Amino acid sequence: MKKIFQLMMIATLALLSNSCLEKGLKDLEVFEGKEINTVYVAHRYYGEDKIPVSGQPVVKQHLLQTKVVEKDAEKGVFTVDVIIPSNLPKSQVGKVVKENLVVMVVLSSAATIEPIGDAPKLGVPGNWSKPNQYTVRAADGSTQVWTITLRNI
Numbered sequence: 001m002k003k004i005f006q007l008m009m010i011a012t013l014a015l016l017s018n019s020c021l022e023k024g025l026k027d028l029e030v031f032e033g034k035e036i037n038t039v040y041v042a043h044r045y046y047g048e049d050k051i052p053v054s055g056q057p058v059v060k061q062h063l064l065q066t067k068v069v070e071k072d073a074e075k076g077v078f079t080v081d082v083i084i085p086s087n088l089p090k091s092q093v094g095k096v097v098k099e100n101l102v103v104m105v106v107l108s109s110a111a112t113i114e115p116i117g118d119a120p121k122l123g124v125p126g127n128w129s130k131p132n133q134y135t136v137r138a139a140d141g142s143t144q145v146w147t148i149t150l151r152n153i
Contacts, residue, residue, distance in 0.1 A: 033108025034138040035073050036146050041066055041082050042102040044125055045092055061102065062088050069151065079149040098129040098153050105148075110139035 041064045046057040065083040072078075084096055102125050107113060113122065116133040120126020131149040138144075 031108065031110040031139040032142065034111050034136045034142060034144040035108045036071075036078050036105050036113075036134075036136060036148070037108065038106040039066060039068075039078055039080050039148060040104040040106075041080070041128075041150060042104070043088070043092060043096045044100075044102050045095065062092070064088075064096070064101075073144070076144050076146040077149075078146060079151060081152045082150050083152070096153060098150060099127045100125045101128045101150065101153075102126070103128060103148065103150070107136060108138065112137045116145065 042061045043064060044059060044061045047060040049058045050056065051058060062085075065085050066080040067083065068078075068080055070077055070079040082101075084093060088096070102123065103120070104123055105113065113134050113136050115121055116135055119132035119134060120128070122134075126132075128150045131147045134146050134148065136144050136146055
């Protein structure tokens with residue numbers, strides 16, 4: 001029994017003193033991308049259906065069509081025309097307003113985005129009646145200020 005304990009102690013010490021890392025490992029790539037690649041716009045509303053457990057109306061979201069007017073990474077500008085699609089329920093067509101739209105973006109790999117000033121948070125309804133600015137931070141720490149503008153609603 002004493003020998004088994006000693007062997008287990010030696011094996012444990014050998015495992016603990018061994019490192020997985022070696023000298024001369026290749027450095028991993030740090031992403032420099034700080035670009036907004038795509039902008040999605042949606043209209044969120046309460047549907048007529050009810051949630052069975054709570055009785056609350058179901059929240060629905062409908063993607064609107066967008067057409068890129070200007071996308072310039074050097075200037076940090078992303079402007080889109082927003083078009084109400086034909087498959088949006090007729091009861092909602094007149095309720096699509098710039099002051100209550102949901103905007104979502106696709107960023108460069110490993111980048112993050114934060115609103116500047118009173119710009120709305122992305123992914124929740126916000127005021128898009130004016131251009132809004134965001135800081136996009138690349139994984140390497142560099143930043144780019146972007147202005148997102150929605151037109152023609």
